[in-house]
Amino acid sequence: MSAPRIGLVHERFTEYGGSEAVVAEFTRTWPGARVFAPIVDVARSPAPPADNLAMPWGDIEDTWLTRAHAATGRRSHAPLLPFAPRAFRGLPLTGRFDAVVVSHHAFATQAVFATDAPVVAYVHSPARWAWDRAFRAQEGGGRAGQLALTGLGHIARRAELRAAPHLTRVIANSHAVAERVQDWWGLPATVVNPPVRLDRFALDPTVEREDFFLFAGRLVPYKRPDLAIRAARRAGCRLMVVGDGRFRRQLEELAGPETTFLGAAPDEVLVDMYRRCRALLMPGIEDFGIVPVEAMACGTPVLAVSEGGALDTVRPGVTGEYVPPGSDEEVVEHLAQRMTGFDSATFDSSVIRAHAESFGPASFRDRVAAVVADVLEPGRVAPPGTDAMSGGR
Template sequence: MLISHEWIESTGGSENVFRGLLELFPGADAACLWNNMPHTFDRPVSESWLARTPMRGRKAASLPLVPSAWRRMDVTRYDTVLASSHAFGHQLATHAVRRGKRGLAYVHTPARYLWAPEVEPRGDRASLRLAAAPLKALDRRLVDPRVRYAANSRYVRDRIRRSWGVDAEVIYPPVDIERIVSVERWGDVVSAEEAQHLSALPEKAFLLGASRLVSYKRLDRVIDLGNRLDMPVAIAGAGPGEAELRAHADSARVPVTFLGRVTDEMLYALYQRAALFVFLAVEDFGIMPVEAMAAGTPVLVNADGGASESMRAVGGGIPVHGSLSTPELAVAAAKAMSIEMAAVPKACRQFSRQAFGARVEHWVTRS
């Protein structure tokens, strides 16, 4: 078996799925377009010819060459190719089936900047707008009904149907539920410096926002909600929008604490200590709200996107529809903070790594 991933430059949700797939199939080979984190995985990850050109790492500039890179990847030695795809990686599965192999594609999303520019800031770039029509036509030609597709949420399954005209099985990505529920108080296992930051936050009396600090994550609304509810706000994460977000926080009446990048242990401790985790981005799945609910904390999520699916499945929060106005958020937040959370962490196990493994094995091995 060959398991592929788009490009490897950071560790996020799609990379965690790739790691999970490699763990499920320890004898499989691994491949990608280019690998800028060579020591991240438990085996070598071979690279495409693009990695040996000036296009390495240049995601937008390399897009016209990506179909050729997947097409030129040698699959003759494999009976099965499983592609992890958040842009055009699914094309390798098509390349495989057109050569008589089994092809499967785990789709985090069709390329959002082409197929869903309304929820992807990069889709507004002039160069991508000009290239969108031919790239979409090419991408759809490289979809094949003989490939077995899986989507990481019903939300993405619907996007696959609209974009590519094929159906997909829903397999939610792995969330480390087992680890989160294994520690009763994560605040007891963080570093001394982290414990100091944690103790400065009032237990079960502050709002938490956490993500990369970019505008579409809507962390400014977390600050506005804190003002409305007269509750302190903690923001975990880093990113290019930090200066703008700090300027927004300067006008807040309530304390706003910026924690920067945090360890997993600190993040889990923050979930446990917060009164509410606020996650208003439109995401394809949304791992962090599931983590927060597994830690026993209710969530406030955008009704659009995949995060509301998991929230509804376990009953650990409230979805917000419409404009995300501050009064609307305040009403929803009050409802969320009144939810009885005792049974929610156990219900989150349906999103665990173990559950992911069982569903993927069934998807891959059934005839």
């Protein structure tokens, strides 16, 4: 059988993060696949050389929204999002592919209306800000932002529900996301955790642990760096914060002298922090969470709230510990209690590293390829190491 013709559709290329790394692995899974996105801003979304797409960036097929984005000075893509469903539905996909694989955050599944081929949606999450009122309140900022996000949320919910019945298969990036797909879309999903580039993160037995905890990631409200900072203050523990974002000024006002902000940092600095900290703190509810797996690849234990993607990655007593979910005050108190007297020496760094290796890119490519092969030839291939979700664990 000749290699299938695969079309790849991504939400947008306006920054480089975990979902763009997923698309990069898609292009390695299906060499020669065409990539489409409504907004492409290569200058603002450079990939690390090791992660780059297996195709020239200039070959990504965009839409009129890219020109509209440029005309607005590329300050923000957010004002263009209400037009995204129409842009996806207008992609030139019909008659070109045997299957279309969609990388979905909010609107990308609308591409199902632009093709006659089966569509497999890899769902980073249904739009949480559209479905989850508490999440929307946290992300919306002031009243104007809340109103705008509420209106956009209505558009996103309607778009997702319109597309869902037409999807051939749904892949979720974690069990938590699979449960959302079932609850919000009424569809089962196969779980395939996203790829983590473990070659950039490794053990170094010559590096000794030091007396500080680490928060790493974008400084945005949903990642809850504020809870890590409050817990460090309550526990009287040193905290290093690696990352930057719109929440930084408020966090600096909240922090005490025990917290140090390092800003955005290259991989070599982040790896050094992973290797030297007592533990990584994960106080937010992630869809999956690549940062904790990176830390584990360096042999570092993780303290995480027991919800969301952490349930797929953290093994209590082996790769880290959970703190129970609850109100902000309860999470801060539980996290502070865990931090006080936490002993990273009770964890085996080589066992932590071995666990992280199960999330490598090769395993991801095998699993998504098997799902798509099963769509094209039902029953011939069983996706290795995946499991289907139909609502509960």
